Amino acid sequence: MDKPFKTYNQQLKILRTRNLNIPNGSKALRILRRENYYNIINGYKDIFLDKGYATDRFKDGTSFDDIYALYSFDRNLRSILLKYILRLESSLKTKIAYRFSEKYPSNFSCFDISNFRSNITSVTNLIAHISNDIKNNVETPRPGTQTSPFSHYLNVHKELPLWVLIKRLSLGETSYFYTALTDDLQLKVLNDIYTEYQQEYGLSPRKSAVINDTSSFSQMVKFVVTFRNLCAHGERMYDYIAKYKGRIPSIQFFFLDPSPRFNSKVVDVVRVLGLFLMKSDYKSLLKELSIEIKSLSDELPQSTMNAVLIKAGFSKNWKSDLMLPRRQLID
Known part of the structure; x- marks a missing residue:
């Protein structure tokens, strides 16, 4: 039509x-x-x-103002989550680059296919992505001008450490990089993140909770990538349900006890961020969410507001549900 x-x-x-x-x-x-x-x-x-x-x-x-209020809420929600997802991205990249470079310190080690898992096709694709990033971002040095750190390492030092290169990778490519790592490196990266989480919240060690959860962790990062893309492209997000091949992924919040049910919604992004963020940042995230939810609830009828929260995965007692993790006991 x-x-x-x-x-x-x-x-x-x-x-x-x-x-x-x-x-x-x-x-x-x-x-x-x-x-x-x-x-x-x-x-x-x-x-x-x-x-x-x-x-x-x-x-x-129903009024035009009601619809615009929801539109504005979703836009603000995307802005808030993107800010904290970028912090997750920085933390993950830092740990991947450190652990990979620690094990493979030679120049351009990330181009050696033997340093990754045995899936030749996927690793080859990963290396091709990295090569394209280099080609697209290298600057030719000119007298009297300053090149980026990326180009500086290549032109001056004739090397490109992963801690420099990884800054150029998208979160999606970073997720792919993590999945391509060997089991021992995946586990080290996860242990680094989980150890920081324990220290931030003063939790007692629960080592057994980490050992076999690299697969769930990979899915968590992939899940966040989906929502990061929604944020970056201005897509409606409050009621989005992330599915892969038509299904909701099976993800366990191994760092929470008990583990809430994963529904692949906005609220689950907040929970994943809790694993990566400093305690002060997580508090700020919840405060910003509270302000936006309160602002929208002042605009919409209660029944409509309840429906919005349900679609986003927030329970009636969402504030207490998303409170900072409580002290856990040693397994």
Whole structure:
């Protein structure tokens, strides 16, 4: 079916015929000019629709401001999570580079296929990705100009340590790199992260919780990559459920006791971040989430707000559910 062009005023007229209350037409026009009808209405209308109609009709009492409030909440949620996912990314990259370079200190060791797992095809693809990153980011030195640290190492030192190269990798490529590591290095990286987590929260050692969980950890990182991409590309996130090959991945929060059920939703991203962040950063994350949830709850009817939280995976007592981990006993 054709979708002919509609002026902003025509867009508002259509919304009114669909039972949407627009208390301030001038304000709505300013928002549409700035944000785009498709992004706001098509992106966030579903939770406000009356399911008793075959065509789009909004529930009685729904306003344009309600939809825009949810749109703004989701945008702010993406911004908050991206900020802390970048800290997760930095921590993971640092530990991978350290452990890999510790075991393989020779120059360009990350290009030696024998330093990875035996899956030749996947490792070859990984090395090809790294090679492309180098080709795309090397600068030719020019008199009187300063090159990036990346180019400096190649041009001056004739080497490219992994701790320099890994900064150029995306989180997705970093996740792939971790999966390609040999078992001993995967475990060392995970132990480094888990040890920091224990120290941050003053937890007693639970070594057995880590030994066999590198597979679950790999899936955790892959899961976060999905949400990082949603954040980076401005996609609707609050009700997103990450699936791989049509299924929710089987992930255990091995660092939490008891382990909450994993539903592959926004709330699970918050829990994963808890493993990586400093205690102060995790507190700040929860505080920022609380502010945004409170702001949205002031705008929406209680029933709609409850539906939003459920879709995001937050329970009624989400604050206590996501509290800092409690002290654990030695196994």
